[in-house]
Amino acid sequence: MRLRLPDGTAVEGRAIDLASDSVAVDADEVVAAIRADGRADAPGAVRIDCSSPGPGHDRLGRVPVSDPAPSRGWLLAAVGRSRGRRAPVADDLDRLEAKLAEHRDRAAGESNADDPERVDTSAAALRQARHRVAAAGEDESRLRERVATLRGRVNAHRDAGDDEATAAARQELVEAATELSEVETERVAAEQRLSALEQASRAERDRRDARLKLEDAVENRRRDARAYFAAELGAEFEAALRDLASLPAAATPAVDSPPVPPAPESDPVARSLAAVRLADLSAPVVLSCGRFSDAEAAADWLGAPVVRCSPSD
Amino acid sequence: MLLVVTYSQAARTTLRNICRTHDEVVVRQLGRAALFDETELAAFLALRLREKHDEDVQIEQTQPFNEFAAVPDAVREAAAAYEDRESPATPYSKFASGTDHPSAAEMQRREL
Numbered sequence: 494m495r496l497r498l499p500d501g502t503a504v505e506g507r508a509i510d511l512a513s514d515s516v517a518v519d520a521d522e523v524v525a526a527i528r529a530d531g532r533a534d535a536p537g538a539v540r541i542d543c544s545s546p547g548p549g550h551d552r553l554g555r556v557p558v559s560d561p562a563p564s565r566g567w568l569l570a571a572v573g574r575s576r577g578r579r580a581p582v583a584d585d586l587d588r589l590e591a592k593l594a595e596h597r598d599r600a601a602g603e604s605n606a607d608d609p610e611r612v613d614t615s616a617a618a619l620r621q622a623r624h625r626v627a628a629a630g631e632d633e634s635r636l637r638e639r640v641a642t643l644r645g646r647v648n649a650h651r652d653a654g655d656d657e658a659t660a661a662a663r664q665e666l667v668e669a670a671t672e673l674s675e676v677e678t679e680r681v682a683a684e685q686r687l688s689a690l691e692q693a694s695r696a697e698r699d700r701r702d703a704r705l706k707l708e709d710a711v712e713n714r715r716r717d718a719r720a721y722f723a724a725e726l727g728a729e730f731e732a733a734l735r736d737l738a739s740l741p742a743a744a745t746p747a748v749d750s751p752p753v754p755p756a757p758e759s760d761p762v763a764r765s766l767a768a769v770r771l772a773d774l775s776a777p778v779v780l781s782c783g784r785f786s787d788a789e790a791a792a793d794w795l796g797a798p799v800v801r802c803s804p805s806d
Numbered sequence: 807m808l809l810v811v812t813y814s815q816a817a818r819t820t821l822r823n824i825c826r827t828h829d830e831v832v833v834r835q836l837g838r839a840a841l842f843d844e845t846e847l848a849a850f851l852a853l854r855l856r857e858k859h860d861e862d863v864q865i866e867q868t869q870p871f872n873e874f875a876a877v878p879d880a881v882r883e884a885a886a887a888y889e890d891r892e893s894p895a896t897p898y899s900k901f902a903s904g905t906d907h908p909s910a911a912e913m914q915r916r917e918l
Binding site for chain 2: 624
C-alpha cells in the first residue's frame with residue numbers, strides 16, 4: 494500500500510508507522526481514507542492506495558474496535574465474514590433484515606407524508622380526544638340534572654297556580670333543554686372521533702407489533718450466527734490470545750494503560766487483535782494501541798497490512 | 807375488549823391455536839394472554855377455551871381508559887409533575903411530601 498500524508502510525503506510498504514512520526518495523523522482519518530474507496534478526497538487529507546476493505550473490515554479495520562466491549566461472538570462473526578464463511582442462518586437473516594428495512598422505510602415514509610387524509614394518532618391527539626369526550630360527558634350530566642330540576646319547578650309553580658313564575662321557569666327549561674341537546678350532539682361527535690382515533694391507533698400498533706417481532710427474530714438469528722462462529726472459531730481464537738499474551742511487552746505502551754495488563758480474555762484490545770489475526774483482511778488495519786513494538790511486528794503477527802498511529806486518548 | 811389469560815401449558819397452546827386460526831378476532835397476543843375483539847365470535851372462542859381448560863382460563867372484559875373521565879385531576883397532575891421532576895432519583899414519597907400532590911398511601915386507599 495501507499496500512503497500520502499497531508500504534507501505531501503508518501504510512505505510505502507506493508508507496515509506503515511505513523512506513531513513515531515511528528516505528523517499528527519488521527520487513526521480515524523486513516524480509516525476514513527481506507528474506506529474512501531478512491532473517491533475524490535479533500536486537499537490536505539490523508540490518501541491511501543490499498544486493497545478495498547472486504548467483509549469484516551467494517552468491524553476489524555481498526556483496533557481498538559468501534560464497539561467498546563466487543564464480544565467474542567461479535568468479533569468472530571466478523572472473522573467468519575472476512576473468510577467468506579456464512580452461518581447456516583445467514584439466508585434467513587438476510588431475508589428478515591430486508592423485511593425489517595422495508596418496514597422501517599414504510600414507517601419513515603408514512604410519518605413524513607403530508608397526507609391530509611392521514612389520521613393523527615399521536616398520544617397528544619388521543620389525549621385531546623379523550624379530554625373532549627370526558628368534558629362533553631360532564632356537561633351533559635350537569636345539564637340533564639338542571640333540566641330535571643327545572644321541570645320540577647315548572648310543575649310546582651303550575652300546581653301552586655302561579656302563572657307568571659310558571660312561564661319564567663318554563664322559559665328557563667326550554668333554554669336548558671336546547672343547550673342539553675347541543676351538548677348531547679357534541680358528546681356523540683366527540684365519542685365518534687375518539688373511537689375513530691382508537692381504531693387508527695390500533696392499526697398503528699399492529700404495525701409496531703409486527704416490527705418488534707421482526708426485530709426480535711433478526712436479533713435471534715444474529716445470536717445464532719454469533720454462536721455458530723464462536724463455536725467454529727473458538728479454539729483458534731483461544732490459541733491466538735495465548736500467543737498474544739506470550740509476546741514481549743510493547744516498547745511504547747499506551748499512555749493510559751494500567752501497570753498490569755488485564756487478562757487477555759477480558760481485555761477488549763487483546764480480543765480484537767486476536768480476531769484480526771484470524772481474519773482474512775487484505776485492506777490495512779489501523780492500530781492505535783501500543784501493543785506491538787513497531788508496525789512491522791504488528792503486521793507480522795496480525796498477518797495483515799498495518800498502519801500504526803499514536804494511541805488516541 | 808376481552809382479555810383472555812391462560813394459566814397452563816395446555817391452555818396456552820389452545821389459545822395460540824385459536825389466535826392462529828381466528829386472527830380476525832385477535833386484537834393483540836401477548837405471550838400467555840390475548841386481547842379479543844368484543845364480538846360474539848370472540849366470546850364464543852373464549853368460552854370454548856374455558857370449557858376445555860376450566861380454571862386455567864381467565865376472561866375479563868376491558869374498556870378503554872379515559873383518564874379525564876375516570877381519574878381525579880389531582881392524580882393526573884401528580885403523575886405529570888412527578889415525571890417532569892428535576893432529579894430522577896427522587897422517590898415519589900419525598901417528591902409529594904409538602905406539596906398538594908396526594909401520597910401513594912392516600913391513592914392506594916381510594917378507588918377510581
